[in-house]
Amino acid sequence: MEWIHKMETVLLTGGAGYIGSLLTGYLLKAGYKVVVVDNFLYDRQTLNQYCANENFSVIKSDVRDVDNYKHLVAKADIIIPLAAIVGAPACASKPKDAATINEAAVYDLFDMTAKSQLIIMPTTNSAYGTGDENNFCNEESPLNPISQYAKEKVAVEARLMERANSISYRLATVFGMSQRMRLDLLVNDFVYRAKTDGFVVLYEPHFKRNYIHIRDVTRAFVYAIKNVDSMVGNVYNVGLSDANISKFELCERIQQQLPKFIFPIADNQKDPDQRNYIVSNEKLEKTGFMPTHSLDFGIEELIKGYSMISKHQYTNL
Structure with a gap:
């Protein structure tokens, strides 16, 4: 039976x-109704442009205060x-908040839902930590999470995957411009440093990971909402298959x-982030979904965007 679109309502926490x-x-x-629940921790007016839309509504609430939005x-x-x-540094600086928001509050949300409700959950391919001897990972690979996040x-x-009507998206490292910008993500960070400082010091430059544009x-x-019947009950990696690259290769693309961008290598020093993997996105691609925004497009977009912002405005720390 096909998923029939009848002006469904989508609830976004952290919207x-x-x-x-x-x-x-x-x-x-x-064509969906959208309800956003957010505590506006970072005090950004990122949703202003949607307020004129009759299908948009918003409630200011911490997700841990379930009575406010159940x-x-x-x-x-x-x-x-x-x-x-989000992210290892932010979790390290607020470990109790991270535990209650990232885990406990999500379990409360699961407990409030009916089996008929579809949940699409963004997780992370950083869960792979490192891959096999070739650093290769797919959805069946053992998970080796390093950070608290x-x-x-x-x-x-x-x-999530114990309940009916669920999809998990293991997101690659996201990059690109957004109304609520983040500069702590690797591509976003490196492009900012390249544009403003002209250099990045690389630790363990051979470490690889996968990337995906925010759009x-x-x-x-x-896509998952529109193709739920064929996708439900599955975990999918979401990334650019041609962007399984090392930090050194990323710097070359930015250069x-x-x-004028330079990226000297710090020998005999370890990167605090020990993730190193190559991720297969074939499972999602076989459903018919293909990314349309390249890494080079994102770098160009970020360079333009960084002409308008300063770093202190955009951080999770």
Whole structure:
């Protein structure tokens, strides 16, 4: 039976954040009602442009205060839990908040939902930690989370996939411009440093990871809603298959657009982030979804964007 689109309601927790502020617009354009729950921790007016849309509504609430929004959960057809303390440094600086927001509050949300409600959960391919002897990972590979954030996401995904009507998206490292910008993500960070400082010191430059543009992440969520019958009950890696590259290779790509950029290597020093893997995105691609925004496009976009912002405005710390 096909998923029939009858102006479904999508509930986004953390909908004012880096991904959510862009995803809200994509969902509204696709014809969905969107309800955002966010505590506006970073005090950004990232959703202002949607307020004139009659299909958009918002409630200011911490996701841990379930009584404030559980009535909205009951009315939603689709739930996308984006609210999180994201990234290893942010989790390390707020470990209690990270544990309660990234894990406990999500379990509370699961407990409030009915089997008929679809949940599409962003997790992370940082859960792989490192791959096999060739650093290769697919959805069947053992998980080896290193950071608190990755460990919490692994636990949440396991609980998610125990319920009916669920999809998990293991996101690659996201890059690109958003209304609520983040400069702590690797591509975003390196491009900012290249443009403003002219250099980045590299630790363990051979370490590889996968990347995905934020607009393709938003496209992937809409795609999952429209293709739920064939995708439900599965875990998918979401990344650019031609962007499984090392930090050194990333710097070379940035240098193509900012020729004065240099990236000296710090020998005999370890990167605090020990992730190193190559990720297969074949499972999602076989469903028919393909990213449309390249790494080079994102670098060019970021260079333009960084002409307008300063770093202190955009951080999770």
